């Protein structure tokens with residue numbers, strides 16, 4: 001045990017890490033970036049669905065239908081891609097993450113029912129929206145609120161895991177675990193930072209949709225989808241700039257000093273370039289059937305996400321320096337286990353791709369049938 005502010009913090013596992021730290025970090029960065037991408041898409045899709053419901057301009061019904069069909073898929077990716085980083089955060093920072101999870105335990109456990117209710121609500125919306133159209137927007141709004149609460153609980157838990165000096169005080173005041181990381185100045189800005197990609201992720205999905213609609217000959221709907229997608233996309237860089245400046249200004253001075261290190265600046269520069277690539281190709285996608293531009297824009301978003309995730313971990317390492325140095329933990333590499341894990345990961349990712357390839361044409365087919373019906377109804 002290490003004593004931090006008179007609070008016992010468990011020592012790292014004496015068996016050490018089962019793989020070199022850089023391997024564990026690399027896998028954690030990759031899978032967490034995918035998780036955050038799926039999470040941003042799902043939240044962005046919910047917000048745009050509700051917005052198009054109330055705005056109800058030309059082309060909005062199709063957009064609403066498209067997002068309504070995609071939400072269960074998006075949610076399944078959020079959950080599936082959340083599991084691998086959950087394993088890695090426990091391996092790398094277990095004694096910090098477990099302790100903070102116990103301290104906010106009552107609220108932490110609520111994540112499970114919240115995720116399940118939101119997932120069920122998305123299925124209810126998809127399957128019942130035609131039969132029971134009234135208040136479907138409210139079903140999606142409740143699910144969105146639950147997801148936003150889950151994200152907020154995650155941010156509270158992860159910032160608390162980086163602050164062992166506060167644990168004893170929090171435990172003494174709330175031994176029942178019914179409290180979050182109140183008073184931590186970085187929580188709201190960090191929350192906004194991780195959700196700022198929501199409009200870009202959902203916006204790029206509309207660019208893809210538009211490209212396919214062009215290919216099927218629905219030029220008007222394609223244009224409407226891409227224009228809305230691009231306008232929504234632009235909200236993300238604006239929110240990101242606000243959130244990043246806010247995060248920076250709310251950090252303690254020693255953490256702010258990190259921002260002038262060479263490697264940190266390189267990471268920031270790569271992130272900004274990725275974001276600019278994403279915006280440029282999103283702009284170029286508008287009005288075109290070309291699939292390459294939405295693909296490059298999506299890759300740009302992913303690049304920006306990876307930089308944010310790596311940066312986030314560097315900040316965490318700086319925060320926990322007085323309590324834990326992961327570089328000093330012994331490595332007892334178990335290459336056989338690692339190979340098995342990597343094989344399972346590759347198979348799981350391949351299955352997710354197969355799922356997408358199987359489900360997306362069905363969503364597209366539904367959209368096509370809907371458009372044909374709408375056009376036929378307009379003629380009669």
Ligand code: HEM
Nearest residue numbers: 039078079082083085086089115147150151154155158194
């Ligand atoms: C459904 C709604 C969800 C939302 C909105 C959400 C949002 C977030 C956010 C905002 C973060 C960053 C927190 C921070 O660094 O301050 C995060 C991290 C994380 N999420 Fe999710 N999440 C969701 C569901 C899940 C689920 C179901 C899992 C697991 C199965 C999961 C696993 C993780 C893990 C492990 C991390 C942190 C990993 C690390 O620190 O290395 N999330 N999530």
